[in-house]
Amino acid sequence: xxxxxxxxxxxxxxxxxxxxxxxxxxxxxxxxxxxxxxxxxxxxxxxxxxxxxxxxxxxxxxxxxxxxxxxxxxxxxxxxxxxxxxxxxxxxxxxxxxxxxxxxxxxxxxxxxxxxxxxxxxxxxxxxxxxxxxxxxxxxxxxxxxxxxxxxxxxxxxxxxxxxxxxxxxxxxxxxxxxxxxxxxxxxxxxxxxxxxxxxxxxxxxxxxxxxxxxxxxxxxxxxxxxxxxxxxxxxxxxxxxxxxxxxxxxxxxxxxxxx
Numbered sequence: 001x002x003x004x005x006x007x008x009x010x011x012x013x014x015x016x017x018x019x020x021x022x023x024x025x026x027x028x029x030x031x032x033x034x035x036x037x038x039x040x041x042x043x044x045x046x047x048x049x050x051x052x053x054x055x056x057x058x059x060x061x062x063x064x065x066x067x068x069x070x071x072x073x074x075x076x077x078x079x080x081x082x083x084x085x086x087x088x089x090x091x092x093x094x095x096x097x098x099x100x101x102x103x104x105x106x107x108x109x110x111x112x113x114x115x116x117x118x119x120x121x122x123x124x125x126x127x128x129x130x131x132x133x134x135x136x137x138x139x140x141x142x143x144x145x146x147x148x149x150x151x152x153x154x155x156x157x158x159x160x161x162x163x164x165x166x167x168x169x170x171x172x173x174x175x176x177x178x179x180x181x182x183x184x185x186x187x188x189x190x191x192x193x194x195x196x197x198x199x200x201x202x203x204x205x206x207x208x209x210x211x212x213x214x215x216x217x218x219x220x221x222x223x224x225x226x227x228x229x230x231x232x233x234x235x236x237x238x239x240x241x242x243x244x245x246x247x248x249x250x251x252x253x254x255x256x257x258x259x260x
Contacts, residue, residue, distance in 0.1 A: 062113075223237040
């Protein structure tokens with residue numbers, strides 16, 4: 001099944017690909033990648049699938065510790081960056097596949113570990129994608145989902161509107177309860193559910209998506225108004241010496257598929 005927002009996703013990530021691994025943003029922060037690996041505790045014989053892998057930063061972190069890593073994404077420019085980085089790091093156990101999370105091109109029960117990081121807010125059918133991830137996971141295997149937690153009501157809609165202004169491929173952030181429901185609906189037992197706050201610099205966040213100046217100015221104005229005690233955005237922004245910042249709350253959930 002082709003994603004309903006395919007064209008928007010392709011446009012967005014063609015722009016983001018060259019700088020997605022930049023150290024000015026947190027998407028490839030080493031400490032968090034190492035934390036993810038520690039949470040997963042992979043075995044050397046594991047076959048791993050990263051869904052909507054982007055530049056495969058997470059997959060590349062797992063690769064030295066497992067048998068094989070398969071990275072799937074619909075955006076070829078993102079995969080090209082990941083493949084180039086893997087080659088430069090001499091990671092020879094990685095496979096790069098262009099495909100859709102909504103219809104994974106793999107047989108049932110194929111992977112020991114399936115993960116998706118910072119991607120679910122782009123999906124129009126989160127239930128369908130999660131079900132596909134469970135389908136290809138071996139019985140007893142681990143499924144890890146990492147994404148940004150939605151703002152509390154009543155600011156959730158406002159937060160998503162600002163996210164979409166910046167990046168039209170954004171659909172919506174999920175709440176912690178909604179993420180955990182994906183696991184329970186698919187009969188996976190949750191073993192970890194942890195939240196980490198990640199500081200984001202507003203200027204770097206807007207630069208990654210090459211947000212047009214009029215839209216950029218509108219978002220900055222909203223953040224400044226929030227800091228000044230006016231209308232809230234859901235981001236809880238604050239002023240620092242380096243400019244406006246806000247903290248994203250990243251959820252890491254890990255569940256296991258039943259053995260039978």
